[in-house]
Amino acid sequence: MKVLVIEDNQDIAASIRDYLENSNYSVDIASDGMTGLNLAIARDYCVIILDLGLPDIDGVDICHRIRHDAQHSVPVLMLTARSSLENKLEGFESGADDYLVKPFSLKELAARIKVLSERIGRAPDPRLQIADLTLNANTHEVYRAGKRIELTPSLFRLLMYLMRNPHRVITREELLNAVWQNNPPDSDALRTHLFNLRQLVDRPFDRPLLHTVRGFGFMLTDRNAKD
16 A cells, blocks of 8 residues: 655654555655645555645645545545644644644554555545546546547646646646656656647637646636636
C-alpha cells in the first residue's frame, strides 16, 4: 500500500517514512503543500498524512482542494500541534477523516492508517465529467458528446489533471509538475501538448472547454471564461 506524507518537518517526515517502510508501506514524501497537492491529485494512495501547519498552503486548504476541487475520496489523516476543538472541527469540515495531535506515537499512527485504509476502503471514482466530456481513469477512455477521443499517454495525463481540477486556474508550473513530475519538458512542449489537446477535445465541437487565462494559466470549465 502507498502512503503520501505531506510534512515540512524533515525529521518527522523521515521518522514516519522509516517506520512505515519497515511495516511494508511504500511512502512518498512532500515537504511543501503545493508538491503534496500535486502528488495527491496525480497519484493513487491508500492514505494521505497531512500536516496542518505547512509554510505555503495550509493543510485545511489542501484537504479542501483534494475533496472538493479534485473530488478525491482518499482517506486523509491530519497531523498538527493544534489541539483545540475548533481546530479539529475545521480539519474535519475540510474533509479530513482522522486527526492526530503532535507529539504522537508512530505505532498509533500506523494503527490509524491501517484502520483508515481498511474501514474506508474508498477508491476515487475513476469517471470524471465536465459538460459532455468524460474520462475514465481506469480504462483510459475519453469521450465527448458520445464520440471516442484517442489520446497519447501524456495528453491523457494532462487532460485528467485538468478534469480533476475543474473551474480553477492552473499554472504552467503546476501542469508541468503534475504531468511530467521530475522530468518536465520545456514550455514549448507544454504549449504543443495544450494545442494538440484542444484540437482533439474542443475543435470538433461547438463549445470550447479548455481556456487560457492570460497571464495566469489554464482552466477546464463549462462556465463562461475569457481566452
